[in-house]
Amino acid sequence: METTKKNNENNTEKTKAGSERSILVKNIDYSYRNNHVLDHLDFTLPLGESIAILGANGSGKSTLLSILAGARKCKGAEMLYDGCDLLKSATKRSQLIGYVPQSDPLMPDMSVRDNLLLWFHGKKSEFEAALQTPSIQMLQLDSFLRKRVNALSGGMRKRVSLATALINDPQILIMDEPAAALDLCYKAEIRDYLQQFHRDGHTLILTTHDEEDLSIISRLYLLRGGKLLLQDRILRGEELIREIKK
Amino acid sequence: MSTYLRLFRLELKKNLRMLPFVALSAVAAALFISLFVSLLSKSLYEEGSLARANVALVTNDAENDYMTKAIRYISNMNSTSLALDFEVMPEEKAMQALKKHDVIAVMLFPDDVINGILWGRNDPIEIRFSDTDALSSVFLSELTRSGAMMLSAAQADTYSAAELYYALGAEGELGAAYDDIDMMNFSYVLAREKMFTTSETLPVFLCYIASAVLLFLFFSSSAFAPALKMEDRSFYDLLFSGKTKTSAYLVVRLLANWLVLFAFTLICFIAASMLPKHSFDSFTLSLNVNARHILCLFLISGFISAFAIFLHQASGSAPVAILLQLTLSVVMLFCSGGILPAAFLPAALRRFGTILPTTVLSEDLRVLLSGEGSYAHGRLLLWILGLFIFACIAFRIRITRKDGKRS
Numbered sequence: 253m254e255t256t257k258k259n260n261e262n263n264t265e266k267t268k269a270g271s272e273r274s275i276l277v278k279n280i281d282y283s284y285r286n287n288h289v290l291d292h293l294d295f296t297l298p299l300g301e302s303i304a305i306l307g308a309n310g311s312g313k314s315t316l317l318s319i320l321a322g323a324r325k326c327k328g329a330e331m332l333y334d335g336c337d338l339l340k341s342a343t344k345r346s347q348l349i350g351y352v353p354q355s356d357p358l359m360p361d362m363s364v365r366d367n368l369l370l371w372f373h374g375k376k377s378e379f380e381a382a383l384q385t386p387s388i389q390m391l392q393l394d395s396f397l398r399k400r401v402n403a404l405s406g407g408m409r410k411r412v413s414l415a416t417a418l419i420n421d422p423q424i425l426i427m428d429e430p431a432a433a434l435d436l437c438y439k440a441e442i443r444d445y446l447q448q449f450h451r452d453g454h455t456l457i458l459t460t461h462d463e464e465d466l467s468i469i470s471r472l473y474l475l476r477g478g479k480l481l482l483q484d485r486i487l488r489g490e491e492l493i494r495e496i497k498k
Numbered sequence: 499m500s501t502y503l504r505l506f507r508l509e510l511k512k513n514l515r516m517l518p519f520v521a522l523s524a525v526a527a528a529l530f531i532s533l534f535v536s537l538l539s540k541s542l543y544e545e546g547s548l549a550r551a552n553v554a555l556v557t558n559d560a561e562n563d564y565m566t567k568a569i570r571y572i573s574n575m576n577s578t579s580l581a582l583d584f585e586v587m588p589e590e591k592a593m594q595a596l597k598k599h600d601v602i603a604v605m606l607f608p609d610d611v612i613n614g615i616l617w618g619r620n621d622p623i624e625i626r627f628s629d630t631d632a633l634s635s636v637f638l639s640e641l642t643r644s645g646a647m648m649l650s651a652a653q654a655d656t657y658s659a660a661e662l663y664y665a666l667g668a669e670g671e672l673g674a675a676y677d678d679i680d681m682m683n684f685s686y687v688l689a690r691e692k693m694f695t696t697s698e699t700l701p702v703f704l705c706y707i708a709s710a711v712l713l714f715l716f717f718s719s720s721a722f723a724p725a726l727k728m729e730d731r732s733f734y735d736l737l738f739s740g741k742t743k744t745s746a747y748l749v750v751r752l753l754a755n756w757l758v759l760f761a762f763t764l765i766c767f768i769a770a771s772m773l774p775k776h777s778f779d780s781f782t783l784s785l786n787v788n789a790r791h792i793l794c795l796f797l798i799s800g801f802i803s804a805f806a807i808f809l810h811q812a813s814g815s816a817p818v819a820i821l822l823q824l825t826l827s828v829v830m831l832f833c834s835g836g837i838l839p840a841a842f843l844p845a846a847l848r849r850f851g852t853i854l855p856t857t858v859l860s861e862d863l864r865v866l867l868s869g870e871g872s873y874a875h876g877r878l879l880l881w882i883l884g885l886f887i888f889a890c891i892a893f894r895i896r897i898t899r900k901d902g903k904r905s
Binding site for chain 2: 354
């Protein structure tokens with residue numbers, strides 16, 4: 253309990269210090285019927301960082317990410333950036349944030365190109381240029397742009413999902429379990445893309461159950477008992493498991 | 499707006515891709531429905547019924563000329579010739595056949611039955627039915643009752659003629675004249691059947707064509723299911739995290755499917771209009787492509803699309819939606835009197851049938867096929883709107899069902 257309080261204070265201090273370059277998240281409170289998964293969370297997301305949110309199964313990680321991405325409504329919650337509440341302004345949010353849910357948000361019967369075009373916010377004439385941006389180019393989609401999604405492997409589909417989020421060149425990428433259901437090669441591949449994205453000066457927020465993913469992380473939160481706890485360093489191994497289980 | 503346009507383009511593309519499958523299922527549906535309608539209409543209204551039953555006749559007067567005539571007369575009656583074959587056989591063999599269900603009834607004629615009829619003794623003819631064949635029993639009972647009424651009318655005429663001969667003192671010529679008198683009486687009695695005519699100008703077969711067209715559209719449009727199935731939950735999470743509204747998304751889906759189905763229906767209609775004209779008793783069936791008919795087809799396609807969209811959102815699964823679409827269309831059409839005449843249905847079912855959309859669809863199709871009467875576009879539009887609203891509600895429930903709520 254004391255740790256939680258300390259962490260919340262710590263978060264608030266950081267918010268005050270760098271409000272220009274961070275997003276202030278306030279009052280996220282969410283329940284699944286009788287299960288209170290998110291308990292009045294207030295925290296700061298510093299821009300330019302690579303943030304991981306870890307927790308046990310069912311702790312509310314995916315729920316938290318979907319709220320931050322605007323995919324799930326949460327009454328009374330605020331997400332303040334540059335004087336604007338991103339949870340209320342869908343336009344601003346979609347400009348700033350790209351979101352990749354745990355399962356692929358794709359139309360399986362359509363081509364990769366069609367899927368990307370659907371999520372592209374610009375004019376159709378600008379689409380070709382968007383495909384040439386570094387964040388899309390690093391995903392190497394050119395060879396299967398015209399293939400149907402249901403003909404792709406799991407790793408390729410994950411790359412396409414990532415591309416749907418990156419096609420609008422967002423500043424922040426929110427990704428729910430990037431390595432879920434992928435084999436070792438694809439996991440490493442996706443991790444490389446994320447690392448590259450972060451190196452380019454973007455912000456990365458992800459949840460994961462894979463310790464390997466922590467290699468690209470600069471800030472770690474633990475979600476436990478409905479509270480979000482900022483860790484002063486990136487925990488590993490037994491120590492990390494102990495903290496999650498606490 | 500651009501998101502909706504892009505969604506519309508994708509939905510249109512998905513539906514257009516399904517057209518070859520729709521065409522294939524249309525061929526299958528056409529074959530199946532033609533067979534079904536042909537069997538149904540033949541067994542109910544026309545000669546050449548495929549389901550026939552045997553009736554055993556037990557009589558000791560099989561060699562009697564009058565008996566032979568009577569059996570030939572009964573066998574050739576319109577109603578009996580549709581479904582019954584009569585065979586004279588010994589009583590023991592007939593009873594064995596009844597037990598084995600080789601015959602549905604045994605008619606036991608008393609000795610000298612023809613003379614009994616001629617001289618007014620009217621010895622009863624016993625009919626024995628198989629215990630397990632209640633429907634056939636009803637059928638044959640009705641048949642014999644109507645036969646007996648006809649016979650009694652002919653008998654009364656014969657006796658009147660005989661009395662007239664006696665009154666005129668010509669009883670010596672009566673024996674030779676009986677055959678002629680009987681045949682004349684029968685011919686007059688049979689001619690009375692023509693007293694009952696119907697004022698209905700549309701042939702029954704036209705109603706079946708309307709039902710067949712409806713079933714054809716319902717069956718062939720079920721091939722659109724892969725295009726109408728729900729997307730992954732995460733797709734909707736992402737889609738509705740922006741400004742996209744659920745109802746507008748469903749409008750896009752409905753419009754895309756509606757347009758493609760309408761194009762398909764229109765092509766089928768134009769192809770049908772090129773077929774040679776088909777003549778019925780009272781009129782000639784010929785299809786004309788004009789604005790009224792095209793509007794009717796447009797609304798019928800709209801109803802079928804809205805119905806399919808609703809079923810897909812309510813069931814959440816393409817196979818279940820297909821199954822529901824096929825089953826419900828047949829059940830609703832049955833309740834609307836599109837498969838069996840509504841007069842045969844129980845009163846409650848008949849009343850229920852009048853509120854079903856298939857009743858409106860059938861009526862509109864009959865107007866389209868016959869060119870007579872007026873369309874019920876208003877009711878059809880209300881159905882489309884109602885189904886769409888229910889589809890929106892079902893969709894919202896489905897995509898928010900797993901959500902919790904803020905405490």
